Every structure is written in C-alpha cells, then in structure tokens.
Amino acid sequence: MSTEWRTWSRASRCRPQRIARPRDESEVVAELGRAAAAGQTVRAVGAGHSFNSLVCTDGTLLDMSSCAGVERIDPDASTVTVRAGTSLAALNTALHRAGMALPNAGTITSQTVAGALATGNHGTGLAHGPFAGLAVALRLVTADGTVRDCDERSDPELLRCARTSLGALGVVTRVTVRVVPAFRLRSAPGSRPLEELLDGFDEWAGSADHVSATWLPWLDNASTRALHRTEDRADRGARLRPLLSSVEEVRCGLAGLASRLGPGMVRWVSQTLPPYRPPASYVDSSFQAFSFPQPVRFFALEHALALAGVPDAVRELRGALRRFGLYSPYALLMRVGAADDAPLSPAYGRATGYVNLTVPRSARYVELLRMVEHVLREHGARPHWGKAHTATAEILRPRYPEWDTFARMRAELDPDGRFTNDHLARLLGEPARMRAGR
Incomplete structure (x- = not known):
C-alpha cells in the first residue's frame, strides 16, 4: 500500500508508488532507471515547502534530504559547492564558520538548496537577484540517467534554464554558488x-x-x-x-x-x-x-x-x-x-x-x-x-520572453515527460511526445 506524502503546509498531498531517499548521485541514477523500467514518472522533493502540487506524483518521489552536505568552500574563488538536498540553514551555518556568507537570503531557511533554486526563492534588495542567480555551476541527472555538468563557460544555456527549472529538466544533485565574506x-x-x-x-x-x-x-x-x-x-x-x-x-x-x-x-x-x-x-x-x-x-x-x-x-x-x-x-x-x-x-x-x-x-x-x-x-x-x-501555460507564456528557450531545453532533456505531473503539465504544457501519444 502506498504511503501518503504531504507538503509542509498540508496544502497538497499525494500517494507515490515509491518514496525513495537517495544518499548520493549514484542512487539517484539507479532510482531513475528503476522508475523508467516501471513506466513511472519521477518528482524530486526537498523540504516540501511549496504551497501547491509542484512535486506531487503517483510514481516515484525522490526525497533528496539525505543527499546533503557542503562539499567545498573556496574563499579564493568566492564559491561554495553543496549537495542539492542541503538545507539553507545548514549552508548558512557552514559558511558562517568559514567566514563566508550568501550575499542575500529569504526568511525561510528550512528549504533545500535545489528547491530554492527550482522555485525562484529570493530575499530583498535592488542589487540582488533571486537565489538561483548565485549559481555558477550545477550537476543534473536527466531522464535517461545521463549526468550533465554545466557552468557559465561549458554550457551556459543549460545553466540558465536549470537554475530555475521547477524540476522539469532533471534531478539536480550538486550546485556551486557565489558567496561573499561574512558581514x-x-x-x-x-x-x-x-x-x-x-x-x-x-x-x-x-x-x-x-x-x-x-x-x-x-x-x-x-x-x-x-x-x-x-x-x-x-x-x-x-x-x-x-x-x-x-x-x-x-x-x-x-x-x-x-x-x-x-x-x-x-x-x-x-x-x-x-x-x-x-x-x-x-x-x-x-x-x-x-x-x-x-x-x-x-x-x-x-x-x-x-x-x-x-x-x-x-x-x-x-x-x-x-x-x-x-x-x-x-x-x-x-x-x-x-x-x-x-x-x-x-x-x-x-x-x-x-x-x-x-x-x-x-x-x-x-x-x-x-x-x-x-x-x-x-x-x-x-x-x-x-x-x-x-x-x-496560456496565462504564463506571454509573460516570459524566453518561454520557448526553456521549452526547447525541456523537449531535449525530457521528451517523454519523465519529470512531468499534472501540475507541471498545466504550467508548462505536456512534452511533445506525450501530446503526440494522446
């Protein structure tokens, strides 16, 4: 019998066929292979702090909270590399101990790094963009199990799209973000x-x-x-x-x-x-x-x-x-x-x-x-x-000048809709192959 999963606010709930808790990237790859073999969709979740059904699924739910930890703080490059399931609170604490800090942050720190990226989390200040704008590199596991590294030089287009992706392009496992000296x-x-x-x-x-x-x-x-x-x-x-x-x-x-x-x-x-x-x-x-x-x-x-x-x-x-x-x-x-x-x-x-x-x-x-x-x-x-x-999607598309840029990246990385649920289909539309099969 499937177990019910609920968001933090209890606003949304679902009964995934499987709730997996990968501890590292290799286990994420394995879970995606298992879901593909079973014909299941996959959604990744961190703290569940969304107030809608963004991560709900009746397939496989990947709880990324165990895929956590700060891998490297580089004061010379002014960056920190962190696993995607790390909470913002844990990241803030680790940076503070190292004499570094995020230049800006929102009020809620229970969210995971990947969740904050995916949904457009932000603080306040005219000189500061959203949290995702601090990302200079990330690692993404796509629908076929391929691990893609992207940064501002090697694959800037993928990085731009993956920074705020709603989880529609794959599972983010590692992120490198800009930091500043503690203040x-x-x-x-x-x-x-x-x-x-x-x-x-x-x-x-x-x-x-x-x-x-x-x-x-x-x-x-x-x-x-x-x-x-x-x-x-x-x-x-x-x-x-x-x-x-x-x-x-x-x-x-x-x-x-x-x-x-x-x-x-x-x-x-x-x-x-x-x-x-x-x-x-x-x-x-x-x-x-x-x-x-x-x-x-x-x-x-x-x-x-x-x-x-x-x-x-x-x-x-x-x-x-x-x-x-x-x-x-x-x-x-x-x-x-x-x-x-x-x-x-x-x-x-x-x-x-x-x-x-x-x-x-x-x-x-x-x-x-x-x-x-x-x-x-x-x-x-x-x-x-x-x-x-x-x-x-009908309301949103005219409000985003590069909507089609993201749609093309989604069609390339997830043509069969492995990472799509009903909520995402309403927001972004269904992937091309899913539409063709109806």
Missing part, C-alpha cells in the same frame, strides 16, 4: 503612511542594501525595515530577535484561529494583542538578520511585478481587500529585487517588486488568495512557482 547588518525598523511609501516607491526601494515593508489592509500606515551593512559588532542579545519574530508568527496563528468566530475577530485580536515591535535598531550577522523560525503552518501567495508597477497594484489591492471584508492576520509583504536572466525566473528581464500575502490554513482564506491573485495578474504579475496560484 553584519543593522536592522532599522520604521513606519510611514502607505500612500507616501507608494508615491516614492522607487526611491524607497533603493534606500538601503535590503528593504521590506508590511501593511495591514485596515490601516493607513505601513511598517518598513531597512538592513544596512555595517562594521559594528553584533549587539548582545541579537540572536533573540528571530525568536521574538517567531512570537509574532504565533500571534498571527492565534488570530487566524479566532477568525473562525467571525471576520471581525482578526482586527480585534490584532488590536488586543498588538504585534511585537523590534527595538529601534540592532546589529547581527547577515544570515541571522535575514531569517527567522516560522513555527506556525500557513498558506502563502506571492507574485513578482515590474518594480514600477507595484504602487498601482497595491493601491488596487487596498480597495479590493477592504471590500472583501475577510482580513488575514498576516500583513501584506513587499520586497524588491534585481532582474534575472533564467528563462523561467519570475524576475526575468526586469527590476522586480514582490507582493506576498500569507493567510491561515482554511478554505475561506483560499478565496481571499484567489481574489488577490486576480488583481495582481491584471498588473502583469508572474506567480512564485512554489506558492499558491492558479496560473496555466
């Missing part, structure tokens, strides 16, 4: 009227090394956070800051439970149990300042827009959210990033603004996400591949 950041919180923030959005976006803003739709002010590089020492007690942020996550989780009693409960709880407010400023190591534990399970939606389009999109969202009447206890989050050149990167070809909404796990909040998705889609947004969305 510290000063976190400076602030508050300003939302309209003022939107009026000067471009200027605000470039006002610090890393910026973010959060906004609760029933308020007129937004909270901001700026992270500036500094030579100052880390403050005593700075390591407690992420834990205090986790307390805020718990507060939001409680407000989500209270919302079952009525739509107005979210505002009531938020006003009765005011959110944690960080001190005016503190200094910590970069990877500690970027991230914090998230103990409460949730659903999330995020879309990438042209940076200049964020103000109009958020203004329209303000009206739509207030009319909808059901508020999430989690604030709308705005971040920014540099352009990327991976064909399926949500940040492809443009300076980008990211708009994220997190909600409690309940059916009524799924309706809220769908409404938000509709508004953002009308502003030319591209969905985060790992978060909740309903986009299809």
Whole structure:
C-alpha cells in the first residue's frame, strides 16, 4: 500500500508508488532507471515547502534530504559547492564558520538548496537577484540517467534554464554558488503612511542594501525595515530577535484561529494583542538578520511585478481587500529585487517588486488568495512557482520572453515527460511526445 506524502503546509498531498531517499548521485541514477523500467514518472522533493502540487506524483518521489552536505568552500574563488538536498540553514551555518556568507537570503531557511533554486526563492534588495542567480555551476541527472555538468563557460544555456527549472529538466544533485565574506547588518525598523511609501516607491526601494515593508489592509500606515551593512559588532542579545519574530508568527496563528468566530475577530485580536515591535535598531550577522523560525503552518501567495508597477497594484489591492471584508492576520509583504536572466525566473528581464500575502490554513482564506491573485495578474504579475496560484501555460507564456528557450531545453532533456505531473503539465504544457501519444 502506498504511503501518503504531504507538503509542509498540508496544502497538497499525494500517494507515490515509491518514496525513495537517495544518499548520493549514484542512487539517484539507479532510482531513475528503476522508475523508467516501471513506466513511472519521477518528482524530486526537498523540504516540501511549496504551497501547491509542484512535486506531487503517483510514481516515484525522490526525497533528496539525505543527499546533503557542503562539499567545498573556496574563499579564493568566492564559491561554495553543496549537495542539492542541503538545507539553507545548514549552508548558512557552514559558511558562517568559514567566514563566508550568501550575499542575500529569504526568511525561510528550512528549504533545500535545489528547491530554492527550482522555485525562484529570493530575499530583498535592488542589487540582488533571486537565489538561483548565485549559481555558477550545477550537476543534473536527466531522464535517461545521463549526468550533465554545466557552468557559465561549458554550457551556459543549460545553466540558465536549470537554475530555475521547477524540476522539469532533471534531478539536480550538486550546485556551486557565489558567496561573499561574512558581514553584519543593522536592522532599522520604521513606519510611514502607505500612500507616501507608494508615491516614492522607487526611491524607497533603493534606500538601503535590503528593504521590506508590511501593511495591514485596515490601516493607513505601513511598517518598513531597512538592513544596512555595517562594521559594528553584533549587539548582545541579537540572536533573540528571530525568536521574538517567531512570537509574532504565533500571534498571527492565534488570530487566524479566532477568525473562525467571525471576520471581525482578526482586527480585534490584532488590536488586543498588538504585534511585537523590534527595538529601534540592532546589529547581527547577515544570515541571522535575514531569517527567522516560522513555527506556525500557513498558506502563502506571492507574485513578482515590474518594480514600477507595484504602487498601482497595491493601491488596487487596498480597495479590493477592504471590500472583501475577510482580513488575514498576516500583513501584506513587499520586497524588491534585481532582474534575472533564467528563462523561467519570475524576475526575468526586469527590476522586480514582490507582493506576498500569507493567510491561515482554511478554505475561506483560499478565496481571499484567489481574489488577490486576480488583481495582481491584471498588473502583469508572474506567480512564485512554489506558492499558491492558479496560473496555466496560456496565462504564463506571454509573460516570459524566453518561454520557448526553456521549452526547447525541456523537449531535449525530457521528451517523454519523465519529470512531468499534472501540475507541471498545466504550467508548462505536456512534452511533445506525450501530446503526440494522446
């Protein structure tokens, strides 16, 4: 009897015929051969932190979490080579011990390196593209068991496509990414009227090394956070800051439970149990300042827009959210990033603004996400591949200028759809041979 597998958020589940846990590349090759002989599709999974069915399969599910470990840190080349199933938390720790760091990172570190690459994971900062943009080389096992090495010189086209591939080209087993000397950041919180923030959005976006803003739709002010590089020492007690942020996550989780009693409960709880407010400023190591534990399970939606389009999109969202009447206890989050050149990167070809909404796990909040998705889609947004969305190939293809570049690479490496599932077929279409066989 097959075993049920579920994503971290419990948003999606499946019953693969086989769940394999390869420990190294040779076992990945063997599992692909076994699946091919059985006529099974294959999907690879790391931490399962996607909020959709991206990795679900009724064939073979490759759990890559045991294919982990840092292989080499090269300070002279400013790179680190790491196995694909390594968590970002483990990578950050190893780099810190070696006096190195990722130049940018998102808030969640339980994700694996390959999962973060495949789905377009990112942090914030106009000088920084998505995490996948740091990859300078990777190793990929394709559908026929061939191991392909690619880097910026030997096979730049494959590298561009494989950096953000949704797992559609093969199983990534090893990645080399750029790193920098370890650094510290000063976190400076602030508050300003939302309209003022939107009026000067471009200027605000470039006002610090890393910026973010959060906004609760029933308020007129937004909270901001700026992270500036500094030579100052880390403050005593700075390591407690992420834990205090986790307390805020718990507060939001409680407000989500209270919302079952009525739509107005979210505002009531938020006003009765005011959110944690960080001190005016503190200094910590970069990877500690970027991230914090998230103990409460949730659903999330995020879309990438042209940076200049964020103000109009958020203004329209303000009206739509207030009319909808059901508020999430989690604030709308705005971040920014540099352009990327991976064909399926949500940040492809443009300076980008990211708009994220997190909600409690309940059916009524799924309706809220769908409404938000509709508004953002009308502003030319591209969905985060790992978060909740309903986009299809017909919607997505016009939004990606190099869509056909990726399609050709997919047709070459996986013509029979070994790495395709129903979700991926909706997003990218079926491979040519699968279409021909219908």
